[in-house]
Amino acid sequence: MTEQNVLEMINQIRVDWKKGDDERDAGLPREIEGVTRIDDIPYGPDPTWNLLDIYIPQNVIGKIPVIINIHGGGWCYGTKETYQFYGLGLAQRGFAFINPNYRLAPEAVFPEELDDVNRYVHWVAEHADEYGLDKNNVFLVGDSAGGQMAEQYTAILKNAEYRKKFGYELTDLKFRALALNSAAAFVLDPGVIGGATVGYFTPEIVKEKSDMLNTEKYITTSFLPTYISTANEDFIRELSIKLDSFLTEIGVEHVFKEYGDQDNPRPHVFLINQKDKIANQANDDEIDFFKKFIVK
Numbered sequence: 564m565t566e567q568n569v570l571e572m573i574n575q576i577r578v579d580w581k582k583g584d585d586e587r588d589a590g591l592p593r594e595i596e597g598v599t600r601i602d603d604i605p606y607g608p609d610p611t612w613n614l615l616d617i618y619i620p621q622n623v624i625g626k627i628p629v630i631i632n633i634h635g636g637g638w639c640y641g642t643k644e645t646y647q648f649y650g651l652g653l654a655q656r657g658f659a660f661i662n663p664n665y666r667l668a669p670e671a672v673f674p675e676e677l678d679d680v681n682r683y684v685h686w687v688a689e690h691a692d693e694y695g696l697d698k699n700n701v702f703l704v705g706d707s708a709g710g711q712m713a714e715q716y717t718a719i720l721k722n723a724e725y726r727k728k729f730g731y732e733l734t735d736l737k738f739r740a741l742a743l744n745s746a747a748a749f750v751l752d753p754g755v756i757g758g759a760t761v762g763y764f765t766p767e768i769v770k771e772k773s774d775m776l777n778t779e780k781y782i783t784t785s786f787l788p789t790y791i792s793t794a795n796e797d798f799i800r801e802l803s804i805k806l807d808s809f810l811t812e813i814g815v816e817h818v819f820k821e822y823g824d825q826d827n828p829r830p831h832v833f834l835i836n837q838k839d840k841i842a843n844q845a846n847d848d849e850i851d852f853f854k855k856f857i858v859k
Contacts, residue, residue, distance in 0.1 A: 564761060570669060572759040573639045580640050587836055591648045597621050598654045600647075601694075606663065606686035607679065615663035615683055616643050617694060618654035626697035627659045628857055631687060633680055633716070635707030635745075635832055638763035639668040649835045652843075653704075656850045659696050661687055668763035673772065674729060676763065677712055681731050684716075688734035701736045702853050703787070706832045707799075708760075710746020714806075715778045717741050717787050725781035728774070739856040742790040742849050745832045748802045750776055755802070779809060786810070789817040790852045792845055794829035818852055820845070 594600065599619045607613030620627060630653055634641045643650075643662045650660040665671075665679035691698045705713025719726045720738060750756055751773060756764045769776065789810060793803035800821070807819040822845050823829030834842040834849075 607682040612666045618660040628700040630658045631661045633705035633709035633712045635709040638708045648837045699737045704742045706744035710743040718781045721785045722781045741787040744792045748806045786815045791819045795823040796828045797831045
């Protein structure tokens with residue numbers, strides 16, 4: 564596959580997926596009851612991509628527990644605007660929601676998107692007090708490609724040897740749990756990297772940095788408690804099932820949930836759809852899981 568082929572695939576994804584996302588979210592309000600939103604806060608040097616929004620619940624007494632999001636989109640698509648309604652919904656459930664952009668492939672290649680994630684995690688640590696955020700109760704969420712990065716970033720947080728490979732430093736944030744929704748994982752397995760994803764995980768990158776890509780090698784029992792969700796028609800459902808088995812084998816506390824059935828099928832990353840009753844139930848379930856790990 565040529566570089567031009569990959570670029571054409573990425574451009575087509577950006578057109579097709581945005582059309583679907585816009586149709587899904589048509590008519591949803593940008594402002595919702597009980598939530599204050601603050602948009603377009605810079606967290607890094609790139610004036611377009613290093614921006615984040617914060618959605619803050621108004622009915623919380625004291626410091627507010629925080630969800631930091633890593634959006635999906637095949638490492639080549641997606642923005643905070645795509646995730647604003649999902650984030651507002653989680654904020655309405657009592658958590659501040661950090662909703663960032665990050666640079667995308669092919670302009671960014673591995674691990675540059677994760678570098679942006681690290682930048683905005685550090686931004687949260689440095690600015691939490693300004694927004695009343697509880698640095699002692701921080702939660703990480705990622706879906707699809709964002710799920711891969713959330714899994715990887717958690718492994719980096721919890722394994723000093725792995726962290727050294729990326730050159731990241733810890734903050735004083737206390738991460739309590741992780742949610743992986745329709746997450747990509749085991750990226751070195753045959754078939755996981757292909758098509759448009761080659762724009763981020765180029766053949767040269769895979770060859771030179773395969774050890775950095777082998778996230779599961781560095782996951783230990785110190786990994787965060789994890790909520791894994793998938794759906795009966797999730798096209799990468801098998802990766803969630805494999806991750807469930809893997810975490811069971813090494814003794815990591817986690818929950819595995821699959822939503823949808825033959826009569827009520829649900830697709831990849833269905834829980835972003837704020838008009839879907841099953842998606843709302845899935846989000847309730849995930850928030851209930853997080854609440855078990857809040858430290859008073």
